[in-house]
Amino acid sequence: xxxxxxxxxxxxxxxxxxxxxxxxxxxxxxxxxxxxxxxxxxxxxxxxxxxxxxxxxxxxxxxxxxxxxxxxxxxxxxxxxxxxxxxxxxxxxxxxxxxxxxxxxxxxxxxxxxxxxxxxxxxxxxxxxxxxx
Amino acid sequence: xxxxxxxxxxxxxxxxxxxxxxxxxxxxxxxxxxxxxxxxxxxxxxxxxxxxxxxxxxxxxxxxxxxxxxxxxxxxxxxxxxxxxxxxxxxxxxxxxxxxxxxxxxxxxxxxxxxxxxxxxxxxxxxxxxxxxxxxxxxxxxxxxxxxxxxxxxxxxxxxxxxxxxxxxxxxxxxxxxxxxxxxxxxxxxxxxxxxxxxx
Numbered sequence: 001x002x003x004x005x006x007x008x009x010x011x012x013x014x015x016x017x018x019x020x021x022x023x024x025x026x027x028x029x030x031x032x033x034x035x036x037x038x039x040x041x042x043x044x045x046x047x048x049x050x051x052x053x054x055x056x057x058x059x060x061x062x063x064x065x066x067x068x069x070x071x072x073x074x075x076x077x078x079x080x081x082x083x084x085x086x087x088x089x090x091x092x093x094x095x096x097x098x099x100x101x102x103x104x105x106x107x108x109x110x111x112x113x114x115x116x117x118x119x120x121x122x123x124x125x126x127x128x129x130x131x132x133x
Numbered sequence: 134x135x136x137x138x139x140x141x142x143x144x145x146x147x148x149x150x151x152x153x154x155x156x157x158x159x160x161x162x163x164x165x166x167x168x169x170x171x172x173x174x175x176x177x178x179x180x181x182x183x184x185x186x187x188x189x190x191x192x193x194x195x196x197x198x199x200x201x202x203x204x205x206x207x208x209x210x211x212x213x214x215x216x217x218x219x220x221x222x223x224x225x226x227x228x229x230x231x232x233x234x235x236x237x238x239x240x241x242x243x244x245x246x247x248x249x250x251x252x253x254x255x256x257x258x259x260x261x262x263x264x265x266x267x268x269x270x271x272x273x274x275x276x277x278x279x280x281x282x283x284x285x286x287x288x289x290x291x292x293x294x295x296x297x298x299x300x301x302x303x304x305x306x307x308x309x310x311x312x313x314x315x316x317x318x319x320x321x322x323x324x325x326x327x328x329x330x331x332x333x
Contacts, residue, residue, distance in 0.1 A: 111262065
């Protein structure tokens with residue numbers, strides 16, 4: 001568990017207030033390394049050139065939406081297995097299915113609670129380490 | 134098709150086109166429409182953008198204060214707990230009942246305060262959700278403005294009578310930078326000065 005606290009998170013959302021909330025929640029959970037990006041377009045180069053362990057992204061963003069970012073991540077050899085959690089107000093069944101088919105690991109609907117965020121992150125990490133074992 | 138039928142259809146089409154042209158001309162000369170396109174709709178966009186800014190600033194300000202309060206609450210709780218432990222170790226007689234009670238309550242209350250601060254932080258999520266809705270309305274307003282301008286261009290509107298200025302309304306609501314607000318004062322000091330001049 002101690003090793004995981006050093007994980008590098010990338011939080012992508014076009015609203016700075018939401019990025020700040022998520023960053024605070026992650027800090028409270030013990031994850032101190034949190035980087036922010038305001039769009040899929042700014043996030044992708046950060047992911048490609050960086051060393052991130054977990055991506056949390058919104059869907060509805062003006063430049064590159066979250067679904068497209070997810071697809072780009074899954075299409076990149078180095079990034080393909082990165083845990084991706086979608087955190088969005090988009091709540092239509094078809095959208096959730098589309099995200100799942102594109103390879104998202106978790107989907108949280110806004111408004112959300114701190115407990116839900118923790119639960120989904122823990123679940124994704126547990127699944128990852130189970131499949132790695 | 135026969136030539137006669139062609140001829141009839143052409144006449145019909147010409148008539149419809151002429152009726153449409155007349156209707157559009159009547160439509161555009163209405164000064165209200167020009168006012169909408171040139172003032173009210175762009176104003177609406179400015180107002181919505183201003184709302185986005187206001188809510189963002191307020192939410193960030195709230196989070197600044199929450200982030201300042203959290204360590205204060207944590208430290209107070211820790212110090213209360215430390216004192217409780219010290220008193221336990223030293224023996225009950227060292228600490229009066231009211232003091233012991235105070236320390237216990239402090240530790241518990243700071244826990245509650247910390248929990249509430251976390252909820253306040255989370256509640257700032259309203260700015261994102263309301264902001265997304267406002268942005269989609271702004272897109273609609275942009276499209277409306279384009280459509281109106283195009284309509285006016287097509288019908289080559291003359292200057293309407295009477296000449297339109299910024300809309301005069303008795304109640305303007307909050308001051309929005311960039312929108313003409315007529316006789317609005319610019320702060321509490323101005324209000325006080327004005328009332329003072331009136332003898333209040």
